[in-house]
Amino acid sequence: MFFSMLSEAWHAMGANRLRTFLTMLGMVIGVGAVVLMMAIGEGAQQSIKRSIDSMGSNLFVILSGSSSTSGSRSASGNSSALNMNDATAIGDLDDIGAFAPISVGNAQIIYAGNNSNTPIVGTTPSYFSIRRWDVESGELFSDADVRSANRVALVGKTVVENLFGDDIDPIGKTIRIKKSPFLIVGVLEGKGQSFDGRDQDDTIIVPITTAQRKLFGNQIPGSVRMIMAQAKSEKYMGVAEDGINDLIRQRHNIRENTESDFSVRNLTAMAKTASDTAKTMSMLLGAIASISLLVGGIGIMNIMLVSVTERTREIGIRMAIGAREKDILLQFLLEACVISIVGCVIGVGLGLGGALLVKKMVGAEILISMQSIVLAFSVAASIGVFFGYYPASKAAKLRPIEALRYQ
Amino acid sequence: MTNNVIEITGLYKDYDTPAGVFPVLKDVNLTIEAGDYVAIMGPSGSGKSTFMNILGCLDRPTKGEYKLNNQSVKSLNNNQLAALRNRTIGFVFQGFNLLARSSLVDNVALPLVYAKDQKELRTKIAKNILERMGLGQYFESRPNQISGGQQQRVAIARALVNQPRIILADEPTGNLDSKTSDEIMKIFDELNQIGNTIIIVTHENAIADHARRQIRFLDGKIVEDHRNKKELEKA
Ligand SMILES: Nc1ncnc2c1ncn2[C@@H]1O[C@H](COP(=O)(O)OP(=O)(O)OP(=O)(O)O)[C@@H](O)[C@H]1O
Numbered sequence: 001m002f003f004s005m006l007s008e009a010w011h012a013m014g015a016n017r018l019r020t021f022l023t024m025l026g027m028v029i030g031v032g033a034v035v036l037m038m039a040i041g042e043g044a045q046q047s048i049k050r051s052i053d054s055m056g057s058n059l060f061v062i063l064s065g066s067s068s069t070s071g072s073r074s075a076s077g078n079s080s081a082l083n084m085n086d087a088t089a090i091g092d093l094d095d096i097g098a099f100a101p102i103s104v105g106n107a108q109i110i111y112a113g114n115n116s117n118t119p120i121v122g123t124t125p126s127y128f129s130i131r132r133w134d135v136e137s138g139e140l141f142s143d144a145d146v147r148s149a150n151r152v153a154l155v156g157k158t159v160v161e162n163l164f165g166d167d168i169d170p171i172g173k174t175i176r177i178k179k180s181p182f183l184i185v186g187v188l189e190g191k192g193q194s195f196d197g198r199d200q201d202d203t204i205i206v207p208i209t210t211a212q213r214k215l216f217g218n219q220i221p222g223s224v225r226m227i228m229a230q231a232k233s234e235k236y237m238g239v240a241e242d243g244i245n246d247l248i249r250q251r252h253n254i255r256e257n258t259e260s261d262f263s264v265r266n267l268t269a270m271a272k273t274a275s276d277t278a279k280t281m282s283m284l285l286g287a288i289a290s291i292s293l294l295v296g297g298i299g300i301m302n303i304m305l306v307s308v309t310e311r312t313r314e315i316g317i318r319m320a321i322g323a324r325e326k327d328i329l330l331q332f333l334l335e336a337c338v339i340s341i342v343g344c345v346i347g348v349g350l351g352l353g354g355a356l357l358v359k360k361m362v363g364a365e366i367l368i369s370m371q372s373i374v375l376a377f378s379v380a381a382s383i384g385v386f387f388g389y390y391p392a393s394k395a396a397k398l399r400p401i402e403a404l405r406y407q
Numbered sequence: 408m409t410n411n412v413i414e415i416t417g418l419y420k421d422y423d424t425p426a427g428v429f430p431v432l433k434d435v436n437l438t439i440e441a442g443d444y445v446a447i448m449g450p451s452g453s454g455k456s457t458f459m460n461i462l463g464c465l466d467r468p469t470k471g472e473y474k475l476n477n478q479s480v481k482s483l484n485n486n487q488l489a490a491l492r493n494r495t496i497g498f499v500f501q502g503f504n505l506l507a508r509s510s511l512v513d514n515v516a517l518p519l520v521y522a523k524d525q526k527e528l529r530t531k532i533a534k535n536i537l538e539r540m541g542l543g544q545y546f547e548s549r550p551n552q553i554s555g556g557q558q559q560r561v562a563i564a565r566a567l568v569n570q571p572r573i574i575l576a577d578e579p580t581g582n583l584d585s586k587t588s589d590e591i592m593k594i595f596d597e598l599n600q601i602g603n604t605i606i607i608v609t610h611e612n613a614i615a616d617h618a619r620r621q622i623r624f625l626d627g628k629i630v631e632d633h634r635n636k637k638e639l640e641k642a
């Protein structure tokens with residue numbers, strides 16, 4: 001019974017192909033937009049979540065230079081406000097679990113005729129535990145390497161690709177950074193993009209002492225570009241931030257009501273902001289797409305109402321030979337559902353195709369979850385039922401004789 | 408229990424029109440026995456179709472009692488009325504009322520759909536009955552591809568497909584020429600011979616002569632009700 005009604009619905013739709021197609025198109029566009037927007041939104045959220053996870057938790061970064069003028073100050077070379085002793089002092093704070101001083105700079109690196117310009121990070125081994133970063137092969141450098149400023153280096157995956165290709169194992173090889181030779185002791189695990197869009201694997205990490213003395217020799221001895229500090233737990237974040245501010249202001253002899261020559265950034269809070277923004281954006285995208293779905297639904301309702309009016313006589317005939325209200329209701333409801341579900345199937349296909357296209361053209365990360373497809377389907381079916389119900393019940397409530405007399 | 412399939416007492420039907428209430432049937436009383444063959448006649452506008460529609464449970468009377476197979480129709484809900492239209496009564500219209508988009512087989516099988524028969528069975532029954540109506544080669548045709556007489560035969564086939572015992576026909580030959588009318592009437596005669604109750608509205612005496620009983624409506628009332636002369640002679 002149900003199946004034959006289904007095939008009848010199919011035939012009824014075939015009777016006016018162009019109209020059915022146009023009605024369906026509304027659903028196709030609506031569902032396609034929802035699927036595409038959800039794929040993009042969820043992809044963005046996912047990539048942000050991944051980079052936040054790759055960052056490490058409960059983190060502060062203390063940068064030299066005031067928060068308002070950090071850019072120009074660091075550019076003027078007057079930025080060496082932070083030093084190794086500041087870092088150790090921060091590490092001694094009660095609420096701070098770990099710290100790592102960091103010097104950064106770009107340098108020309110060369111291996112066997114290949115060269116590239118790569119960000120260099122000089123730091124201590126605690127950096128790896130703070131950032132939950134380990135080697136994929138080889139090993140990390142040690143505190144002893146830092147003490148004796150050894151020329152050892154850890155390389156990120158992108159560097160390996162650029163410099164060595166697939167065939168050569170970089171461990172034990174010597175590369176030249178700013179012309180001085182460094183021994184590669186390990187290859188770092190892939191981290192992917194940071195949430196501000198940098199490739200975190202395009203980096204070389206060396207002991208901070210080595211960096212200060214042999215790579216960035218023009219800096220004031222002992223100075224560091226930034227300090228990374230990790231609070232003992234999330235609930236100490238606020239106290240720890242105040243503690244760091246007070247400590248460094250005191251150490252730098254900054255009087256009250258004057259600007260600090262450094263800034264403390266709560267990376268965890270920034271990350272949360274970024275992920276909230278992504279979430280809001282993806283919800284916004286979804287909401288806009290849903291409006292087109294709604295418009296599609298209204299299109300179905302409109303056409304079904306026209307169809308009921310056009311087919312009033314047919315309804316009368318069916319009733320005259322024994323169709324119950326329920327049969328007529330089901331017939332028109334089924335037609336609305338077939339339109340919306342077929343439209344949905346095409347829409348899902350189009351949305352997925354669009355998402356893949358976006359991935360290919362723009363390179364944006366997309367995430368196609370089963371959930372979003374199931375959601376689109378159930379929404380489409382509900383739209384079929386919801387917007388089909390009124391016209392269908394209007395058909396079912398017709399009195400047989402009046403429907404038969406309708407011209 | 409009586410042998411009466413239809414018992415009508417004090418039946419009124421008014422139409423609500425913009426110009427006010429318009430009475431069409433005024434105190435109609437009628438009893439029809441099972442297996443009878445009745446012709447309803449009367450001038451245009453006298454209320455014949457209105458009456459037939461009430462008999463066929465397509466419309467409800469304004470007032471009065473209609474018992475179908477000893478059951479008061481007033482007490483039935485819409486689903487029960489639909490079931491009566493589906494199985495108990497076969498209705499044949501002057502304008503055929505076939506579904507233009509469906510094949511003849513599908514048209515004839517439609518009442519079986521609402522009777523919840525299986526698809527194979529439906530098709531089998533529909534084809535069988537179409538064959539008996541001499542439409543064996545038109546199974547997949549559309550109604551507009553066959554003649555009026557053939558369309559009416561399809562409509563009759565559809566009315567018969569659930570084997571109702573009462574067949575109501577409102578001017579079934581009204582759109583047909585006399586030769587085709589004869590062919591259609593032959594079908595009704597046969598149906599009556601195997602025991603079905605037939606009620607047929609017509610303007611033509613030749614058609615009415617097929618029936619055993621003739622009723623005449625005038626201005627919403629039955630003014631004449633008699634047995635056919637031939638019938639009486641036979642008796
Ligand atoms: N739906 C309606 N609304 C208002 N008046 C109606 C309606 N249907 C029929 N009538 C009126 O009721 C009267 C009886 O109509 P009905 O169709 O029963 O006549 P009839 O005897 O079948 O006529 P004919 O022989 O022409 O078919 C007519 O005057 C007609 O105008």
Ligand SMILES: [Mg+2]
Pocket residue numbers: 455456457577
């Ligand atoms: Mg009439």
